[in-house]
Amino acid sequence: MSAVTLNNFSKSYGKMSVLSGIDLTINSGEFIALVGPSGCGKSTLLRMIAGLEEITGGNIEIGDRTVTDLAPKDRNIAMVFQSYALYPHLSVRSNMGFSLKLRKVATEKITSAINSASTMLGLDQLLERLPKALSGGQRQRVAMGRAIVRRPDVFLFDEPLSNLDAKLRVQMRSEIKSLHQDIKTTSIYVTHDQIEAMTMADRIVVMNKGNIEQAGAPLDIYDRPESKFVAGFIGSPAMNFFTAEYKPNGSDGFININDECTIPLPKLRTLQQGTVECGIRPEHLSLSKEKKTGHSIKVTVDVVEPTGLATIVYLSFGDQKICFYTSDRPDIGPGDTVYLQLSENKLHLFDVNTGKRLN
Structure with missing residues (x-):
């Protein structure tokens, strides 16, 4: 587990500022939810942590390493996307072990990591299936399993449940929270759904127009919003x-x-x-x-x-x-x-x- 520290993080495209002066510390083992309306900068912030977007200003530390200028593969992070991004011609087993195979990890270690993750996610009976033979929820579990086997310092989730139906979202929400309680890896979860944020996160970061409006425990933010924006965004029905x-x-x-x-x-x-x-x-x-x-x-x-x-x-x-x-x-x-x-x-x-x- 590793803490993530963002110091004066900023991002701009030419003269247009997308993120400005973000200072945030995510404690080791903490589950953080980034929430806000479309265009607030939450996904851009996540991609900058992953190294998929160039940082305009500031720096980022993961654990005791400054990773601002490191390539994504060198940051020891794992990302679960909105799209499952599974290889359609590979089995569940091969999808989960693909990144370890690229790293030339020993076969017995790959097998052990896959078996451990598949048991944790309830995928033991599906390891030889192709993605086309899986439901949406099963595909999302495979995507999470692929991330888990890497044993990353940080998990990054970019709206992973938005493609699922309402009932399955509730189920997967519970499973992700249970998974985090078991493995306790530092996790950053981007969502526009404030119910997901309230029910899953240790701490919520509410973003608006490229800035942090408020950060705190879910019920603290619900009971004492520091601005009308936060008060209106958190809660359903709205305040x-x-x-x-x-x-x-x-x-x-x-x-x-x-x-x-x-x-x-x-x-x-x-x-x-x-x-x-x-x-x-x-x-x-x-x-x-x-x-x-x-x-x-x-x-x-x-x-x-x-x-x-x-x-x-x-x-x-x-x-x-x-x-x-x-x-x-x-x-x-x-x-x-x-x-x-x-x-x-x-x-x-x-x-x-x-x-x-x-x-």
Whole structure:
């Protein structure tokens, strides 16, 4: 196992900057997920770590080696791609052992490594099959097995589950996490799916426009997002946002969402008075058919989505939209008028100009 350290990492194509000043340390044995929207730079960052993209600025260390100028084959990393990239004319056994054969590793060592990896991945009965005779999930296991037999310092995953159907993605997600718990190799996993990141990673790195917005444990990021961008990206259904007026009130303060809803808050250190962006997660709201407290908002039901496990309700007040999520099955329908209760302990406040969290 080896740590990975990125120092002032940057990448540009001519005058267009793709990554700027990335500083990140990935601890030995840690599973890191890089998440963000398309074009944020996460796959480019992964390819730079692999040596497949030229580094414009900064350096990279893997373990105690500086590998900035080393070729990919000399970095002792293994990469699992979105496409399985298996040789169609070779059996599963030959695909898994191909890189070791190129390195002229002894035959008995190749056989031992393949057998160990195939048992770990449940491929023992498939070793003589060609890739065309395998399912998508089995092909992905072969691609991981090919990486495992190399015993790399670092595993790099580039959206490896995006070609699989929803049920198989859930299964493979669990298998990759279990695999990491067994072999404990440092792993960097790129995905646009924040559920994958939340459920698999020790730490999430949220990227936006070539920069790191926030890095931390999944639940820390979920519970305390440092910007509106992170708050809106992490969580499904996404966090609700609406504007409100903040005013100080002696040693405390309050926000006024509309004429009917006023919520007391601790005094903000970074804002005296003015418009704020409020955020609250759909599961942190409660619903009633009658107004119960001064923390209630009168809303109109737009759409009800029963999923069996839960019910998602889309509502509106004025020109603002809000989503409510509950494990109950409320007896409401489109056009109904109901009341949502907001808890001050679950509100997140963000600066309307910078999007940064207000403390």
